[in-house]
Amino acid sequence: MSTGLRERKKSATRQALHEAAVRLAIEHGLDRVTVEAIADAADVSRRTFSNYFASKEEAFLYGDHARMCVLIDAVRARPAGEAPWQVLTAAAVEVFQVLGARDPRWIAQVRLVRRHPALAAQQVTTYTSMEDGLTAELVARGVEGPIRARLMAAAFMASVRVAVQAYPDRTGGAALIDVMREALAVTGEGFRG
Known part of the structure; x- marks a missing residue:
């Protein structure tokens, strides 16, 4: 369209x-x-x-909002038979893979968020605002109970945010997607099964 x-x-x-x-x-x-x-x-x-x-904080973080909307669309586009945490992880890998190499401007943005409480608060607001859409998608995919689905959505969004915040400090050429996979694997251990 x-x-x-x-x-x-x-x-x-x-x-x-x-x-x-x-x-x-x-x-x-x-x-x-x-x-x-x-x-x-x-x-x-x-x-x-x-x-x-x-x-100004909302304007600064509009890129995060746009990425989170793309992420939710990627979750919705995943095959119906995949396990819920697998769906979330695969969608995150798909969306964040495009960021690829270390972009100095994006790294500067991430560091500004970490230094300014108003930006950090706005970022948390941006990420948590996406939880409703993810929760609904997880329930539609068979996650039993709205509390479990909401906890899974919140844990996923927190993992994505933590990975993005940890990425600039990684040395040795670690890619964002590697940090993302690590954070999601650690968090996902509580949602397997």
Whole structure:
């Protein structure tokens, strides 16, 4: 299904605001970046910024939100017969494999999140907001009980977040996908069976 012109423009504006927020935060530090500066850098009004994001932290982390939406779509696309934790792991590998090599800009973003409590809180909010969709998908795939499905979704999202946060400190050329597999394997031991 093709996206209409209006939706493409909205998506481009959202992406421009995100990129401006990231660039300015890396260049000047998050504390020195204002919503007005982000709007100016994206060549939109402050009001337009507010139509897309509630805060500079939300704009900064829009890439995480977009990746989590892709991740949930990847979970939904997995074969019906796979075990639930296998589905989650395979989807994460598929989505995060594309990040491949160490991108210095992305590493800088991750490090900024770790240094700023407001960004860390927004990241947790972004990840936990995806739990409802994952929980519903896990229940549809036969996970017994809404509590078990929600715990599995929460543990999965926490594992993904921890892997992303641990990745910049890995030495020896470890790829993000290797860190992701490790985190998911450790967490998944409690959900096998």
